[in-house]
Amino acid sequence: xxxxxxxxxxxxxxxxxxxxxxxxxxxxxxxxxxxxxxxxxxxxxxxxxxxxxxxxxxxxxxxxxxxxxxxxxxxxxxxxxxxxxxxxxxxxxxxxxxxxxxxxxxxxxxxxxxxxxxxxxxxxxxxxxxxxxxxxxxxxxxxxxxxxxxxxxxxxxxxxxxxxxxxxxxxxxxxxxxxxxxxxxxxxxxxxxxxxxxxxxxxxxxxxxxxxxxxxxxxxxxxxxxxxxxxxxxxxxxxxxxxxxxxxxxxxxxxxxxxxxxxxxxxxxxxxxxxxxxxxxxxxxxxxxxxxxxxxxxxxxxxxxxxxxxxxxxxxx
Amino acid sequence: xxxxxxxxxxxxxxxxxxxxxxxxxxxxxxxxxxxxxxxxxxxxxxxxxxxxxxxxxxxxxxxxxxxxxxxxxxxxxxxxxxxxxxxxxxxxxxxxxxxxxxxxxxxxxxxxxxxxxxxxxxxxxxxxxxxxxxxxxxxxxxxxxxxxxxxxxxxxxxxxxxxxxxxxxxxxxxxxxxxxxxxxxxxxxxxxxxxxxxxxxxxxxxxxxxxxxxxxxxxxxxxxxxxxxxxxxxxxxxxxxxxxxxxxxxxxxxxxxxxxxxxxxxxxx
Numbered sequence: 001x002x003x004x005x006x007x008x009x010x011x012x013x014x015x016x017x018x019x020x021x022x023x024x025x026x027x028x029x030x031x032x033x034x035x036x037x038x039x040x041x042x043x044x045x046x047x048x049x050x051x052x053x054x055x056x057x058x059x060x061x062x063x064x065x066x067x068x069x070x071x072x073x074x075x076x077x078x079x080x081x082x083x084x085x086x087x088x089x090x091x092x093x094x095x096x097x098x099x100x101x102x103x104x105x106x107x108x109x110x111x112x113x114x115x116x117x118x119x120x121x122x123x124x125x126x127x128x129x130x131x132x133x134x135x136x137x138x139x140x141x142x143x144x145x146x147x148x149x150x151x152x153x154x155x156x157x158x159x160x161x162x163x164x165x166x167x168x169x170x171x172x173x174x175x176x177x178x179x180x181x182x183x184x185x186x187x188x189x190x191x192x193x194x195x196x197x198x199x200x201x202x203x204x205x206x207x208x209x210x211x212x213x214x215x216x217x218x219x220x221x222x223x224x225x226x227x228x229x230x231x232x233x234x235x236x237x238x239x240x241x242x243x244x245x246x247x248x249x250x251x252x253x254x255x256x257x258x259x260x261x262x263x264x265x266x267x268x269x270x271x272x273x274x275x276x277x278x279x280x281x282x283x284x285x286x287x288x289x290x291x292x293x294x295x296x297x298x299x300x301x302x303x304x305x306x307x308x309x310x311x312x313x314x315x316x317x
Numbered sequence: 318x319x320x321x322x323x324x325x326x327x328x329x330x331x332x333x334x335x336x337x338x339x340x341x342x343x344x345x346x347x348x349x350x351x352x353x354x355x356x357x358x359x360x361x362x363x364x365x366x367x368x369x370x371x372x373x374x375x376x377x378x379x380x381x382x383x384x385x386x387x388x389x390x391x392x393x394x395x396x397x398x399x400x401x402x403x404x405x406x407x408x409x410x411x412x413x414x415x416x417x418x419x420x421x422x423x424x425x426x427x428x429x430x431x432x433x434x435x436x437x438x439x440x441x442x443x444x445x446x447x448x449x450x451x452x453x454x455x456x457x458x459x460x461x462x463x464x465x466x467x468x469x470x471x472x473x474x475x476x477x478x479x480x481x482x483x484x485x486x487x488x489x490x491x492x493x494x495x496x497x498x499x500x501x502x503x504x505x506x507x508x509x510x511x512x513x514x515x516x517x518x519x520x521x522x523x524x525x526x527x528x529x530x531x532x533x534x535x536x537x538x539x540x541x542x543x544x545x546x547x548x549x550x551x552x553x554x555x556x557x558x559x560x561x562x563x564x565x566x567x568x569x570x571x572x573x574x575x576x577x578x579x580x581x582x583x584x585x586x
Contacts, residue, residue, distance in 0.1 A: 140568035145561035251432035273442040
């Protein structure tokens with residue numbers, strides 16, 4: 001329990017740090033948003049008035065504190081380019097991105113874990129070739145290329161869905177899910193290949209350890225040793241890796257959202273970056289950063305329940 | 318020590334070598350002018366235009382050649398930045414240890430936990446999107462931590478070995494030990510790390526250009542061309558197909574090299 005509490009404390013501290021750094025970084029580069037908004041023709045009075053309206057004339061730390069307080073109470077500021085509350089703009093997009101990431105994550109976990117575990121035999125040699133080639137090919141295909149292929153084959157040729165025309169869950173649930181499903185597949189393919197590869201390597205390494213040989217020499221069969229001993233020992237690095245995958249899916253999701261025209265958070269982020277809409281970019285970055293930190297913490301907590309040695313703060317033996 | 322190269326390494330080297338030769342050729346000579354719009358719109362692949370033409374009547378093969386050059390140049394320069402800075406940091410922290418090591422590595426852990434693509438995106442948005450080489454800078458910076466981590470671990474294990482103590486007893490300076498005695502021994506981890514870094518760089522650059530915040534016209538990289546190709550998917554699917562396959566083949570070849578190198582390393586151990 002103490003471990004969980006320290007971990008949660010660290011989580012909060014990291015989140016605070018991340019939000020501060022983001023705020024400071026955007027403060028440093030954003031220039032004068034009031035001037036940017038009004039253009040070069042505005043008079044000095046107009047700019048000052050807008051600065052006051054946007055609250056830009058107050059000290060830095062005060063604005064950070066206010067922004068942070070606003071972040072947790074749902075008041076995220078006003079978008080420069082849409083002149084609407086950021087929270088209202090982001091809400092529905094967050095929902096879509098979250099569904100996409102989770103769908104893809106479940107797909108990755110469900111497919112790659114059994115594949116990785118039961119492909120431990122036959123290492124090296126010629127019989128291994130097709131597996132290596134297939135594995136490397138899957139890792140080499142960028143998700144946006146899969147996305148293009150998917151929208152060509154399933155969208156244009158077979159007309160299973162209309163790429164770029166995401167209806168939203170409330171309008172057409174089935175069509176929305178189809179969009180997200182194809183997105184999840186594009187995201188999943190390279191990650192499944194990576195997870196299988198690393199899980200397989202871990203299982204093979206573990207199977208070569210002395211305790212496995214002992215167990216087998218005592219008459220246990222390989223399958224039994226695998227499921228009752230090796231599996232648990234191989235899970236720790238895989239859980240860490242899956243945690244990272246969960247974090248990275250958000251980043252990779254940006255591209256897939258763009259290709260398939262899914263109006264998610266990532267797509268909005270890219271749009272806002274090119275519009276220099278800093279309140280929106282800032283909020284999305286902080287949300288994504290929180291997501292990343294959360295995924296890492298979750299993986300750590302699961303790991304320490306698998307391997308009690310981690311609770312002592314020691315390294316895995 | 319010469320051993321037979323394993324088949325993965327060999328295949329990877331052949332694929333990558335061929336790709337590099339063709340791309341290098343493309344920087345000096347292309348069958349058609351890549352930007353000329355006069356070869357007939359939407360003609361499918363034929364003997365004259367092996368990859369077909371696009372909606373402006375440009376020859377896609379010539380464009381892919383030119384674009385691969387851009388992609389390759391960006392990938393190589395980002396990996397160089399990451400590897401050089403990472404090796405330097407890793408060497409100093411791993412070899413000397415101490416408080417600087419602790420602090421830098423904690424920072425490193427924090428940075429590697431964050432998805433590199435997001436980090437690069439953030440840097441580009443801070444530096445200013447659309448500036449010509451902000452992508453190289455962003456991706457280069459983002460790749461430093463992973464190299465630093467791998468290299469630090471290697472330098473830290475090597476520093477306690479007898480040959481290092483021997484060199485020190487003979488009066489070798491730290492710089493000499495690092496450069497002459499340790500660096501060549503790190504090649505076995507550095508090379509696979511380079512292949513992984515290269516592939517990440519190609520994919521990251523392609524993603525960013527695809528999103529329109531990386532390379533912009535008049536320059537064209539493979540990622541940018543794919544985003545262009547997506548708009549004409551219904552009429553010229555071959556554009557997307559060949560551009561995408563070029564990326565896949567490039568990454569696949571280097572991936573095989575990496576896999577082969579790691580295998581070879583395991584065989585020695």
